[in-house]
Amino acid sequence: MTLKDNDLWKTFSSVRLALLIISLLAITSIIGTILPQGEPFSFYIEKFGARNAIIFDILAFDDMYYSYWFRALLIVLCLNLIVCTYTRLPGTLKIIKKDNSNVDTRKFQLGKDCFKFDTTCDKTTAVGSVTKALEKLHLKAKQKDSGKEHLFFYERGAWTRLGAYFVHLSILIIVLGAIIGNIYGFKASVMVPEGSSVDFVFSRDDDNKRIPLQFDIFCKDFNIDYYKDGTPKEYKSDLTIVEDGKEVVKKNITVNAPLTYKGITFYQSSYQQIPNEFSVQISKQNDKDYGGRSSQSRNFSTKTKIANSWDEAQATFKIVATSKDGHGHGPYEILFDDEDKKPATFTTNDNDPTVIKRESGTYTFLINQRFATGLQVVKDPGLWIVYIGFGVMLFGLFVCFFTSHRNIWISITGDDMTTTVFVGGKSNKNLHGLSKTVEEIASILQSDKSLELRRV
Amino acid sequence: MESSQLLGITTFIYLAATFFYVAFAFFKVKGLGILATSATLLGLWVNTTGIGLRWMETYQQGIGHIPLSNMYESLIFFALSIAAVYLVIEHLYKTKIFGSFVLPFAFIAMAYASYSAEFGKDVKPLLPALQSNWLVAHVITCFIGYAAFAISCGLAIYYLAKIMSSNNQNSPKNEEAAIGTVSLAKIDDIIYKMMIFGFIWLTAGIITGAIWANSAWGTYWSWDPKETWSLITWFAYALALHARYTRGWNGTRMSIVALVGFISVIFTYYGVNFLLSGLHSYGG
Numbered sequence: 001m002t003l004k005d006n007d008l009w010k011t012f013s014s015v016r017l018a019l020l021i022i023s024l025l026a027i028t029s030i031i032g033t034i035l036p037q038g039e040p041f042s043f044y045i046e047k048f049g050a051r052n053a054i055i056f057d058i059l060a061f062d063d064m065y066y067s068y069w070f071r072a073l074l075i076v077l078c079l080n081l082i083v084c085t086y087t088r089l090p091g092t093l094k095i096i097k098k099d100n101s102n103v104d105t106r107k108f109q110l111g112k113d114c115f116k117f118d119t120t121c122d123k124t125t126a127v128g129s130v131t132k133a134l135e136k137l138h139l140k141a142k143q144k145d146s147g148k149e150h151l152f153f154y155e156r157g158a159w160t161r162l163g164a165y166f167v168h169l170s171i172l173i174i175v176l177g178a179i180i181g182n183i184y185g186f187k188a189s190v191m192v193p194e195g196s197s198v199d200f201v202f203s204r205d206d207d208n209k210r211i212p213l214q215f216d217i218f219c220k221d222f223n224i225d226y227y228k229d230g231t232p233k234e235y236k237s238d239l240t241i242v243e244d245g246k247e248v249v250k251k252n253i254t255v256n257a258p259l260t261y262k263g264i265t266f267y268q269s270s271y272q273q274i275p276n277e278f279s280v281q282i283s284k285q286n287d288k289d290y291g292g293r294s295s296q297s298r299n300f301s302t303k304t305k306i307a308n309s310w311d312e313a314q315a316t317f318k319i320v321a322t323s324k325d326g327h328g329h330g331p332y333e334i335l336f337d338d339e340d341k342k343p344a345t346f347t348t349n350d351n352d353p354t355v356i357k358r359e360s361g362t363y364t365f366l367i368n369q370r371f372a373t374g375l376q377v378v379k380d381p382g383l384w385i386v387y388i389g390f391g392v393m394l395f396g397l398f399v400c401f402f403t404s405h406r407n408i409w410i411s412i413t414g415d416d417m418t419t420t421v422f423v424g425g426k427s428n429k430n431l432h433g434l435s436k437t438v439e440e441i442a443s444i445l446q447s448d449k450s451l452e453l454r455r456v
Numbered sequence: 457m458e459s460s461q462l463l464g465i466t467t468f469i470y471l472a473a474t475f476f477y478v479a480f481a482f483f484k485v486k487g488l489g490i491l492a493t494s495a496t497l498l499g500l501w502v503n504t505t506g507i508g509l510r511w512m513e514t515y516q517q518g519i520g521h522i523p524l525s526n527m528y529e530s531l532i533f534f535a536l537s538i539a540a541v542y543l544v545i546e547h548l549y550k551t552k553i554f555g556s557f558v559l560p561f562a563f564i565a566m567a568y569a570s571y572s573a574e575f576g577k578d579v580k581p582l583l584p585a586l587q588s589n590w591l592v593a594h595v596i597t598c599f600i601g602y603a604a605f606a607i608s609c610g611l612a613i614y615y616l617a618k619i620m621s622s623n624n625q626n627s628p629k630n631e632e633a634a635i636g637t638v639s640l641a642k643i644d645d646i647i648y649k650m651m652i653f654g655f656i657w658l659t660a661g662i663i664t665g666a667i668w669a670n671s672a673w674g675t676y677w678s679w680d681p682k683e684t685w686s687l688i689t690w691f692a693y694a695l696a697l698h699a700r701y702t703r704g705w706n707g708t709r710m711s712i713v714a715l716v717g718f719i720s721v722i723f724t725y726y727g728v729n730f731l732l733s734g735l736h737s738y739g740g
Binding site for chain 2: 014019030037227235257269377383
């Protein structure tokens, strides 16, 4: 018993199986769009009752797209594609390679795509006219002369019969890319407080496993921009990659503009306020001359109720209170003093430069709630394979539906009395286009005065 | 004049076009056909101007972006795509008989956009996740696909209506008698071609969506309900194309598939946004 007689092989090489599997994939996929996915078991008990929850658990409906049965369906579909390709491709290649010039044009049925003409001209004149007509239409045809018959044969797009194979191959390429991404890549996340760096991330797949990075990722700053109506316009993190103590990459990432370094991509995904941590920048315009410098500034990282001093300017400040709602952001109440020794309190807000006029000079005070930026960290070595798959799929679909394998024969036969010119074509698709071309050739020949064709 | 007024007018133009096409189908008066096509062209023009004006309005409010960012704007673009693709078909096949089954889709989309209270019509700034050039590619590819599927559905309804009204249950191959100006076989062929056309654009839409998702969230596929439903729709049409190619499905059976496929499209487009929750919740 050969492989091809095996029942299982036969099943896997059938389109019927493909139709069945695609139907099953389509229908079962609905479940996961209705039933919330990835919730804890208690959620399903509460919402659907214990009995249903147990059924869901057994059938893995709570995580169905990653369940064994759903993956099994995908594997069967892939095997089906492979076996179908294996069994059908040789036949298709044979058709592609076949020399189609050896046909008996007399067996063609005259009609839309086949014309026959008679003329009293001799064969040589007819061959000349046909050559001219084909040149006019930019159709490069092969010629054969058997003595009895002079044949022009034009063939185009034999390879386009592979269109469906490209589409099927693309699905396998995408699946391969996804598998490679799954095995050799990771999806992780990490929170990086402003002014700090991390050299590890937390896996999102395996119980928050720590994944070390080969470099440090430093977040200098995180910012939210708002539209006038108060909706968020942009989340932006100022990131620097530090490797072996050297800054290697610096980039402001936003939601649609991630940073990639050594195959690992950092996406802006969330943010967090760090409770009771603030960054403060004070600068001073000196009215008096302090050693030639007219302005100076310093950054602080501080908490509430802690006295900070700026020795150079002999200034001190303390965050006395934050907003009344207890969320730890502005408006802030700040106690300020400097060499004038006249303590003063003022109110300021996040990212709102406040000018303080003192006898010794003018200060600008800028306070910000300290944030941590939430980064999605992804390594996916299979991504480019998936993208190639996308490209192959679009190319394959285009070939499938917009190109065709076209053959056109022009045969000239004759005796001493009459010469017969036959124009005919065949195409696997786009029959309309073929008819048009055949008609074009026929009409050029008909309008050729030297030929005087009569349609048969 | 504001864009919403223009788009409101578009609704009535599409309604008038529908009316003219129906009248043409009944009375077979050439003038009515010309009127119907002119109305559709006018509707398409006003629709396009409306979108252009809305685009300008976003710039006047300092939040300039192409108006393809929510349910209202997508419905308007959907109507435009239907009218545009339909006019191409009318031109290619030289028949106005399909209009009365296609233009209602453009009208319903516009009417729903203009009169539904379920979603806002104001120009809104773009959320950070939507600020990407992929937005344009994704929305346009998807909606050209949806428009093609809508037209295949409209033609399928026409086909089924014809089959039911005549007692002739023959397969389209035997049915060569012209109905109106188009044979059943021709309708069947156009339904199939629209499915192919839609399928290619839907594929491009899913792919551009995947690439966009990867650039925004770091994952090209996350089994989000919208993604999953687009895949279900893709499977449905893939099935139809295979069934036709390998098992010769056509006629009534293919028309029913076109209907079912379009229901899946509607669920992908509308149902997911309003009945399910997920990442793709910008529509509301």
